Every structure is written in structure tokens, then in C-alpha cells.
Amino acid sequence: MRSLVTGGAGFIGSHLTEHLLGLGHEVVVLDDLSTGSVHNLAAVAAEPRFRLVRGSVCDEDAVRDAMAGVHDVYHLAAAVGVFTIMARTLDSLRTNLHGTEVVLDVALEHQVPVLLTSTSEVYGKNTTAGLREDDDRIVGSPLTDRWSYAEAKALDETLAHLYHRELGLPTVIVRLFNTVGPRQTGRYGMVIPRFVDQALAGLPLTVFGTGRQARCFCHVLDVVPALVALVADPGAYGQAYNLGNAEQVTIERLAHKVIAATGSTSGIVTVPYEQAYGPGYEDMQRRVPDCTRAHDRAGFHPTRSLDEIIAAVVAERRTPRPVGIATTVAG
Incomplete structure (x- = not known):
């Protein structure tokens, strides 16, 4: 079986790619490397069942080139991270909306199942x-940049x-609640890797807002098998599924x-x-799935605790990064 992972050079995508290869799949990764990195895929670079296309x-x-001959599609590619959304709001909106439409259109030509990764952000405030998946969305003004990501992902859904x-394409939606683990970068606003990097450098940990806002974090290795199970199950098509940890x-x-x-x-300093x-900028006090x-x-x-997640990120940050790999440029 051949799978396409869009955004497969990213944090979650690279773990998914490794998992699929471990199951015996062929894997094609399509990534423009705007936020992903070839370093994330170094462990599978020599695998003959793996191909990375830069596009x-x-x-x-x-x-269309990347999807040729595939049996399923995991659509992870998106503009992500609060820093990215706030700094490049219009570009992020275009990527998240148009990119999804293109993937769905091409998948429709091939009639292959598509798993769309969405986000807990769609629940807003x-x-x-x-x-629960059928709970109401409560979002702020469409003129507030903060909510453009939530709006785009909701439209993707x-x-x-x-x-x-209406068109008979097999699709399944997953809403991720703060998936964390090795390879995630704090560069785009993700809090655990940002805190770990600051702590290891001896810098103050910058807590945005009051620090009393509550979140839940789920290890990427708990999430990835569920993605594979859902896209393989026709009974899951046409539905949305929360994936996260309630801790x-x-x-x-x-x-x-x-x-x-x-x-x-x-x-610790508050900012x-x-x-x-x-x-x-607007935030919410709690988001629990x-x-x-x-x-x-x-x-x-989920079986991995928050302490285990933090320990895994710390261990990775203390390990030298691997060398990169070659890519094929689409077109």
C-alpha cells in the first residue's frame, strides 16, 4: 500500500511517515519545507519505500504527481503556530484553504480516502x-487575526x-489537541519546546498572559496510530474525531x-x-477534549503522561541533530 503524507517533513508528519513505513507501506511525502525540515526524516532517508517531493x-x-498510485492521503500540510498565523495571516489563510481544496480535488479524481487534520482551535472560546465533536463553536470577530486559523480549519472541515x-469522496476529520513530542519546534509558538529550549539555555521561561490558562497535551506517538486506524475504517468516513489527552x-x-x-x-516571567x-490578541482559559x-x-x-512528554522533548533537545537528506523538486 502506498500513502501520501502532505506536510510529512513536519513534526507530526515525520512521525506518521515512520509509522507507516514500519507497517510496510510505501510513503510519498509532499512538503514545501516552509516549516518542516529534512532533518525530521533523516531516519528514513535510505528507505527504498520512501520518497520526498518538495512542493x-x-x-x-x-x-497530482505526488498522489499518483497512492491508496490513501493524510493531509497534514498547513500554516501552523500562533506566531506564523499572526505574522503572515493572509498567506496562512490562502495555504490552509486553497491547499485543502487542491488535495480534495485531486483525491476525488483518484477516489482515494483523505484524512484531514484539523485542530481544537475550531472550538474557539x-x-x-x-x-465533544458536536459542541458549538464560539469564536471572536472575523476581523481579529487570531481567529483566522480557526475559521480556515473550520472551512477545511x-x-x-x-x-x-455530495461527491462521495471518503474523508475523515481529526481535531488535534496540542500534539507534542520530539522534533516539534518552539519557533512558531508551541509552548513545550519553547519552554524546554529556554530552560536548557538558562533563560527565563516566558509565560504569555497570566499563566492560569489550562491546556492538555498529547504525545505524538499516541496520536499517530489513531490516524492510520481512522483512515482505514470506512465507518469513520464523514465524521470528525477529537484526538488529545484530557490531563x-x-x-x-x-x-x-x-x-x-x-x-x-x-x-519565570509573564509577558x-x-x-x-x-x-x-484573544485567548481562551481552557480547552479539554x-x-x-x-x-x-x-x-x-493516550498512555503517555505529561511528564513523559516533557522528558521526551528534553532528551531530544540534548541529542545532536542528524544530517539532512536529498529531495525531489516537484514540477
Whole structure:
């Protein structure tokens, strides 16, 4: 079986690629390397069942070439991270909307199942403890850049749903709740790798906002098998599934955990949202998933704790990075 992973040179995509190869699949990765890195795929560079194509999901020819002969598609490619969205809002919106439409159109030509990775951001300001897939979205003004990512991913979901319902394309949607682990970078705003990097460098850990906002974090190795199980299950098509861990932690408490795990002498400083992200930034106090649907359909059950996640990120940051690999340029 041959699988296409868009955004496969990214953090989650590279772990998914390794997992698929371990299952005996051939894997084609399509990535423009705007946020992903060839270093993430160094462990599979010599694998004859693996091919990396450098190209954008917004390029229909590149997508069509990468999708030739595949049996399923994992669409992970997107503009991600708060820093990215706030700094390049319009480009991010175009990538997330047009890229998904291109992938769905080409998949429709081949009639291959598509798994769309969405995000807990679609729930917006809904602070219900145990968000379910049919819960209401509560988002801010469309004129506030902060919510453009949530809006784009929600529209991506609508597209995937309608391609399934009206055009018969097998699609499944997953909403990821702060997937974390080795290879994730803090460069685009992801909090755990950013805290770990600061702690290891002896710098103050910068907590944005009050630090009392609560989040849940799930290890990437708990998430990846569920992606494969869902795209392989026709009974999952046409539905959305939360994937995350319900273990809550405040960001301030998370900073203390990182300092303890690294043995750092770093302190903690709070930075107002406006200073970190610019004027008009809005946040939510809590976002906790209910993953019953994914458990019932795919047996999803996170086994790795937050302390294990932090330890894995710390261990990776203390290990030298591997060398890069060659790419094929689409077109």
C-alpha cells in the first residue's frame, strides 16, 4: 500500500511517515519545507519505500504527481503556530484553504480516502470541560487575526465533509489537541519546546498572559496510530474525531514542570499577550477534549503522561541533530 503524507517533513508528519513505513507501506511525502525540515526524516532517508517531493499543496501539478498510485492521503500540510498565523495571516489563510481544496480535488479524481487534520482551535472560546465533536463553536470577530486559523480549519472541515456527502469522496476529520513530542519546534509558538529550549539555555521561561490558562497535551506517538486506524475504517468516513489527552495543566504549572525536568535554574516571567502577539490578541482559559468517539471507533487511548512528554522533548533537545537528506523538486 502506498500513502501520501502532505506536510510529512513536519513534526507530526515525520512521525506518521515512520509509522507507516514500519507497517510496510510505501510513503510519498509532499512538503514545501516552509516549516518542516529534512532533518525530521533523516531516519528514513535510505528507505527504498520512501520518497520526498518538495512542493506545495497549493500547486495542483505537484499534488497530482505526488498522489499518483497512492491508496490513501493524510493531509497534514498547513500554516501552523500562533506566531506564523499572526505574522503572515493572509498567506496562512490562502495555504490552509486553497491547499485543502487542491488535495480534495485531486483525491476525488483518484477516489482515494483523505484524512484531514484539523485542530481544537475550531472550538474557539468554548471552555466546556470535555469538548465533544458536536459542541458549538464560539469564536471572536472575523476581523481579529487570531481567529483566522480557526475559521480556515473550520472551512477545511466543511469542504471535507461536503466532498464526502455530495461527491462521495471518503474523508475523515481529526481535531488535534496540542500534539507534542520530539522534533516539534518552539519557533512558531508551541509552548513545550519553547519552554524546554529556554530552560536548557538558562533563560527565563516566558509565560504569555497570566499563566492560569489550562491546556492538555498529547504525545505524538499516541496520536499517530489513531490516524492510520481512522483512515482505514470506512465507518469513520464523514465524521470528525477529537484526538488529545484530557490531563489538564496551567501554563504556569507547565513552566515549573519543565524547569524541574531540565534541572534548570531559570526563572519565570509573564509577558502580556499584546506584547507577545500584537494588539487585539484573544485567548481562551481552557480547552479539554472528550475523545469518546475516537476511543469507540479506533480504540484511541493516550498512555503517555505529561511528564513523559516533557522528558521526551528534553532528551531530544540534548541529542545532536542528524544530517539532512536529498529531495525531489516537484514540477
